[in-house]
Amino acid sequence: MADPVWSIRCPRCALLRPHPWTGRARVNANKAKLDAWLLFRCEGCGRVHKHRVFRRVSVAGVALSVLDALHSNDPEGLRPLLPAGAVTSWSVEGPIVDRPTTVVLSVPSGLRIRLDRVFARGLGCPRGAVAAWLPEARLSRPVRDGQRVMVVPPGG
Numbered sequence: 001m002a003d004p005v006w007s008i009r010c011p012r013c014a015l016l017r018p019h020p021w022t023g024r025a026r027v028n029a030n031k032a033k034l035d036a037w038l039l040f041r042c043e044g045c046g047r048v049h050k051h052r053v054f055r056r057v058s059v060a061g062v063a064l065s066v067l068d069a070l071h072s073n074d075p076e077g078l079r080p081l082l083p084a085g086a087v088t089s090w091s092v093e094g095p096i097v098d099r100p101t102t103v104v105l106s107v108p109s110g111l112r113i114r115l116d117r118v119f120a121r122g123l124g125c126p127r128g129a130v131a132a133w134l135p136e137a138r139l140s141r142p143v144r145d146g147q148r149v150m151v152v153p154p155g156g
């Protein structure tokens with residue numbers, strides 16, 4: 001399975017950035033209380049974002065499989081703790097565009113992926129080539145449900 005990626009704002013980059021999950025957790029156990037975080041790394045600057053999954057919960061209340069996964073940093077066991085916004089897979093369906101066309105995006109909730117990544121996959125071209133197709137779009141913004149995008153085939 002692909003590594004989950006979470007698009008969140010990086011305070012160091014001061015931008016929305018993809019944060020691939022490191023596959024790791026950080027755990028603090030204090031007496032019978034547990035704190036735990038999943039660790040995501042900013043693709044832009046490498047800063048680690050800690051996403052809290054447990055705040056001073058009783059160890060007795062946490063499933064054994066989850067405790068094991070936390071202590072052994074087992075990515076498969078930790079997967080159920082991933083935030084809903086962390087996406088493991090997505091796909092693009094859309095019409096073939098052979099003349100200037102307004103495309104209306106339908107985006108499942110929780111999906112935060114840059115517009116140019118979506119169109120690169122949909123058009124089957126490198127991300128750097130997307131700008132030629134979307135003269136008016138803000139390419140680095142995450143896609144929104146219901147968003148309208150003008151698509152213009154280059155050289156057409």
Ligand SMILES: [Zn+2]
Nearest residue numbers: 010013042045
């Ligand atoms: Zn960053």
